[in-house]
Amino acid sequence: MATRGFRRALGDLLGGLLPLSVRDLRRELDDRIRKIPTRLNEFGYDPWGLCPATVRETVLPALALYKYYFRVETHDIERVPPGRALLIANHAGQLPFDAAMIALAMLLEAEPPRLVRGMAEYWVSELPWVSVYAARAGAASGTPDTCREMLEAGECVLVFPEGVRGMNKLYKERYELQRFGTGFMRLALEAQTPIVPVAVIGSEEQNPGFANFERLGRLLGMPAFPITATFPLLGPLGILPMPVKYHVYFGEPLHFQGSPTDDDAIIDEKVETVKTAIEKLFERGLRERHGVFSG
Amino acid sequence: MEKVLITGISGGQGRLLARRLLDSFEVCGVDRVAWEGRPKNVAVHQVDLRKRKFEDVFRTEQPTAVVHMGMVRHFRVSEQVRHDVNVRGTKQLLDHCVHYGIQKLVMISSSYVYGAAADNPFYMDEDSPLGATRSYPEMRDLVEVDTLTSAFIWKYPHIRTAVLRPVNVLGYYVHSMIGEYLRQRRVPTVMGFDPMMQFIHEEDVSEAIALTLQHGLQGVFNVVGPGAVPVSVAIREAGSTAWPMPEPLMRPLIDRLFRWGMVPYPAGAMDYIKYPVTLSGKRFVDATGFRPLFGLEEIFHSVRR
Structure with a gap:
């Protein structure tokens, strides 16, 4: 007990020494987290292991990236409907900063603030620490059953149907959507969920890849082995993104009707509609911005 | 009045259940050990499930319903004995149920039969595959007992058979592996992992069994308590201290210590504190x-220390 009290006092002291802007960020964050409509148990966890208190403790660096590094600007975020929704976005930039920035946008700028749920790759849950933090921040192993349950519970789920195909796309393929998986559409039909197309402008230039040696990556146990201007030249530092300007565009929610067990051909048509919507947002975003960094 | 025969009646959960059922049922039971201080109207027969004398109990007591929870769930006996008692004992019991006109059977399995794995979906239903033996071969007898009884449901549809799979059971009386685990002064955990874990109170398990009997349920049912928390929270709330250990060190260590009889569970059990079920x-x-x-x-x- 005594140590806990001491730790809190120390925390307060350090908090007092922090620069003003950080303290403001923290206050803003607390304010937003308080407004999130989530169902937590008496220990502060939701059924899938999300814990706003942990998010609060650890999100500051990401928040600094959001405000001062990527200087994220959101457009039409009020289009995200209340209750269940699937956010379908483009994926790029070698590391999933786009996921973190969309999640922060929904936390900071949506009304009421929402904690976006992510569908993580299976192998994420095998990584020590990463698996725990991913769960506390709202991600879960991306099985269709879990996603359906989250939607039925009224959660807002973020999916990148491009997967690693998008994340490791080459610079010359920027703003070209790679093949989409169809799983998200079947889930949307099954759980009667509106789909919100989301376009992230900026992420596609944050870490230009010139080649991708997939086989070598697999040999090293990584999903890809990209060659960028700085990686592997600068070692681990080389994976850091450039300070591009982020714009996140939200499209009108799309409602689809049909059977979740339809043939791929029929599902693909619907998926194509979503891709087109994202491409439209790309067009708008690229037209409206002035420069990759100044935006 | 219906008469219920409880196997494993002298265990913590058995005693609770017997007391819970006394209002609405006649109760008798079998166990290998006696139950000191049992209620006067509860007859306890000290027999081995595999022996002839167990069949005699069906003949003399003439129960109409059976609750089967008399299984060895710890590893203090050899694998052979465990298999023998659990699998062959259950097979005998099922045969007796057929021959002596039992109308209701409730078998107490557990959530552990599903196994803990990185790719487990959250909140699995009863049709999920039983994956425990994938990385935890010592569980094979308990999985087999579950499968055996589930098949029995279809073979003898006139007997109302229910297989209950409760999540981690905690309580003052019940002896569960998870209870023992949480009550240690220093609780070993897998460094960097902290899966969600569901718990249910022993009294609620008794209540669930009583409801199963009252409704004459048929089928396989998960029995879930009030919610889930990360295992680290469970350890903290039980008044213990988590002791995170790096997995590459922990697995071989537990493996050795288990073989020397110094740790009560094999290394495969670690998966349950690493991945969610x-x-x-x-x-x-x-x-x-x-x-x-x-x-x-x-x-x-x-279970607070």
Whole structure:
């Protein structure tokens, strides 16, 4: 007990020494987290292991990236409907900063603030620490059953149907959507969920890849082995993104009707509609911005 | 009045169940050990499930319902004995149920049969595959008992058979592996992992079994308590201290210590504190209207050191 009290006092002291802007960020964050409509148990966890208190403790660096590094600007975020929704976005930039920035946008700028749920790759849950933090921040192993349950519970789920195909796309393929998986559409039909197309402008230039040696990556146990201007030249530092300007565009929610067990051909048509919507947002975003960094 | 025969009646859960059922049923039981201080109207026969004398109990007591929870769930006996008691004992019991006109059978399995794996979906239903033996071969007898009884449901549809798979059971009386684990002064955990874990109070398990009998349920049912918390929270709330150990060190260590009899569980059990096994209890709730009475705080309080 005594140590806990001491730790809190120390925390307060350090908090007092922090620069003003950080303290403001923290206050803003607390304010937003308080407004999130989530169902937590008496220990502060939701059924899938999300814990706003942990998010609060650890999100500051990401928040600094959001405000001062990527200087994220959101457009039409009020289009995200209340209750269940699937956010379908483009994926790029070698590391999933786009996921973190969309999640922060929904936390900071949506009304009421929402904690976006992510569908993580299976192998994420095998990584020590990463698996725990991913769960506390709202991600879960991306099985269709879990996603359906989250939607039925009224959660807002973020999916990148491009997967690693998008994340490791080459610079010359920027703003070209790679093949989409169809799983998200079947889930949307099954759980009667509106789909919100989301376009992230900026992420596609944050870490230009010139080649991708997939086989070598697999040999090293990584999903890809990209060659960028700085990686592997600068070692681990080389994976850091450039300070591009982020714009996140939200499209009108799309409602689809049909059977979740339809043939791929029929599902693909619907998926194509979503891709087109994202491409439209790309067009708008690229037209409206002035420069990759100044935006 | 219906008469219920409880196997494993002298164990913590057996005693609780016997007392819970006394209002509405006649109760008798079998166990290998005696139950000192049992209620006067409860007859306890000290027999081995595999022996002839067990069949005699069916003949003399003439029960109409059976609750089967008399299984060896710890590893203090050899694998052969465990297999023999659990699998062959259950097979005998099922045969007796057929021959002596039993109308209701409730078998107490557990959530552990699903196994803990990185790719487990959250809140699995009863149709999920039983994956425990994938990385935890010592569980094979308990998985087989579950499968055996589930098959029995289809073979003898006139007997109302229910297989219950409760999540981690905690309480003052019950002896569960998870209870023992949480009550240690220093609780070893896998460094960097902290899966969600569901708990249910022993009294609520008794209540669930009583409801199963009352409704004459048939089928396989997950029985889920009030909610889930990360295992680290469970350890903290039980008044213990988590002791994170790097996995590459922990697995061989536990493996050795288990073989020397210094640790009560094999290394395969580690998966349950590394990956989640969470169940959906919807089917049981829909069938019985079951609502757990004990909340998470009370559950952890009941095992507080």
